[in-house]
Amino acid sequence: MSIFTEAEAKAILDKVLALSKADECTATLTGSIAGNIRFALNNVSTSGIVSNSNLAVQSAFGNRVGTASINEFDDAALERVVRRAEDLARLAPENPEFMPAIDKQSYKPSPTFSASTAAITPEFRAQVAADSIAPCREGKLTAAGFLEDGQSFVAVANSKGNFGYQQATNFDYTCTVRTDDGRGSGWVGRNLKDASEFKADNEVRIAMRKATESAEAKALEPGKYTVILEPAAAAGLISFMMNFFDARQADEGRSFLSKKGGGNKLGEQVYDPRVNISADPWDPRAPVLPWDAQGLAREKMSVVENGKVAALDYSRFWAKKQGKRAVGTPGNLLMAGGDKSTAELIKGTQKGILVTRTWYIRMVDPQTVLLTGLTRDGTFYIENGVIKHPVKNFRFNESPVIMLNNIEELGRPVRVAGDESSFVMMIPPMKLRDFTFTSLSDAV
């Protein structure tokens, strides 16, 4: 069994703390059951279920720290893992950046658990695959997709009396549909809290339409264009940039948020005044655990407010050194926008390019957060408020900082997951001027 109740988890953690002889002891108990199904070429390719659980114990004598982990939970195993962590702590070198265990936190529960998502069965997953594949077969199209779902729990406790327990679920579906001749490709992604809201046979139609409509792509010259980035396309760039909001890096002069002459850009106008990015673990659209990886309580906070940098990420050590208050590192990224859908943004666009998705985004220059990557699975030319024709994919070289200073309009945020980001995000579709495409790609 990998999912413990709060009482079961607390009983185990209480035993761990009672066994501790160290100056301080912190323990984290986690468990998960993860299911997935993968399909391609209109057939299921792989499918599985993985259950896992883990207890990590951290002991400290002075500023010497040791950590050990185990996945057995009887009394003898608990004694073993605690003694092992203590032995390691006694042998560890002194850590000059040691921070004592966190004080007792007040964790307000966030709605991260969905009973319908936790109840998913292998049959449900097979049905999602079947419902994605059937309309594609009928339409002479080829589907490849992935559903990953799971339930998990995290329980934390320490010798200063801190305790937290919460269950969570996750559900993420993506599907790429290609025309049989390989000239068209479309994509859809849905990241949801509640699986009962999901209808694969509806969602797959979006990817099918984009696949069919992208088949006769024309080449446009690379250059600067007005673009409409769909939320999934914008999320890749914005979440990448948010990984570089570290205060210490900025203070050390090696971040785009470092100031010429020293110091950081906290409080400075870095983006267009319409840019507002916040974090809120209790946001019902994109809830996350109410504590971060250190066990620090998360707070509802502004990260960028009216284009000004409102918060940088201070580790507990760096916060102490700089005289700042350390708060939990955000787990979600909520970008504000307007009321318009992507379709409405298209309607108001005279000339521009619609981007469904961005791909293989990598840092080119950390000095300016210049990122490169490509468009993928549905890139279209817009003229006089309508989509005129598909265009060949582009490579871009663009900085999200420059991009978020070139805003024409922001639409209504939707929940998205990033290909390579752990943030749960609400991102609006965005219309931007002078987005830099540097070359064409033949890829479909």
Place this chain on the structure above:
Amino acid sequence: MQRRDFLSFTGLGLAGLALPYGRAIAAEALLEPADLARRRRLADTALNAAREGGADYCDVRIGRYLRQSVVTREAQVRNIVNGESAGVGIRVLSQGAWGFAATDASTPDAVAAATRQALAIARANARIQTRKVELAPVAGVGETRWATPLRKNAMAVPIKEKVELLLGVNAAALKAGADYVNSTLFVINEQKYFASSDGSYIDQDIHRIWLPLTATAVDKASGKFRTRDGLSAPMGMGYEYLDADPAGKVALPGGLTGYGRSYDVMEDAVAAAKHARAKLKAPSVKSGKYDLVLDPSNLFLTIHENVGHPLELDRVLGYEANYAGTSFATLDKREQGYRYGSERVNFVADKTRPGSLGAVGYDDEGVKTREWDLIRDGILVDYQATRDEAHLLGHKQSHGCSYADSWSSVQFQRMANVSLKPGKQPLSVAEMIKGVERGLYVHGRGSYSIDQQRYNAQFGGQLFYEIRNGQVAGMVEDAAYQIRTPEFWNACVAVCDERDFRLGGSFFDGKGQPSQVSAVSHGSSTTRFNGVNIINTARAL
């Protein structure tokens, strides 16, 4: 390398308890031997449960995956993580469909239950399956063993020694002019016991090592900063890779050094600091066409992205269409004798090269590993396949390219080592550069990005030197090369000979859903490409 894999490995971004500091005796715990007889019994439990449940085929992987990382910056150790993950993954084939289940409870009951779960999944999937899985035959090998050839098991080296090495490296870089320096040591040991209903019981002990570092130079007055990463390669070797053996390196034009089977991290850290400082003052490159001379420390990643990945058969067929993408190198191109590159371009795939990241005795389907040609005299001749793909190429046996990154991950097609063969005529790097009128000499891996069919790619590097009239001139900055794969390999005009052949490698290559990492090497000698497009990447905020 994916950021989240790095964070997970180093413990710097763990979702639970962040592991702040590790243990000096950990290496001893990491050396505890696994019990072979117990693993054989567990494997038979699964194989019996699968047979009783009517499976057509079953394989069991009982894995113990040990990972150690020592993470430092300047004079501090940021983290030491000794990770152990053990469990059992069971894959069954029933009614023509795959099912997979894994459990971290290594007991007969849990393994039998997971086997039944895998069978139930296979049958749920079989109902919507129109194409049955077809496996290339593999003869059972009975009980056998394979181990990475090592001179010094890195897990057995005391943590204290590793910490002293890294902090010494950092001190040397700071003394040489770096403002900041990060260095990390990764050590991996995969203890994998594979058993299948074909009659194989294969015990493997696989080791890998990597020591990346980054020196940073900051000019606070101008707000400018520059970095230079280390030029080592991750290897399928023991701690002997770090022995700074002079015989394991080569002196190169421009005062540069190339590292082969031995890495002198101290020397490279000092050079990195000096280079990072020099980059602050180096002029910005003028964009345009240049002849490129690519050192293996740069070319390996280009090979990885635009030869290794497009010739993975699962991508070619469309199995990766939803994530990593497909491939321009479609099956009809092999039939037509497609010209992938110039006649100087010969690529070989292998899972056997000593010291490489991909070297194993058997893959994760129990297939004995080997070497085969992918591109011969510029012409596409083959791909990389697993057991359920081999028949699509008309092959009677798998290439042995199946791999899973954990007992809890299902195995699938992963890249073999893919290497460019050295030139047949004697040619040194100095001689190659002598023939270049206007070019760039590039070292080290930089930024990298490629489209989902592997046509359009953009690569940076750690060091770009201008070549003028056959001489290595000064350093330039803000350069990246933008290429289209077939044009790039057809622009290959010269490959240095085998004296210059060195391996590079990717330690955290991501692929699949759920995403899995694998480690793979790519060898080459220094290679010249004519008329490549260089862009200038400098921007102002």
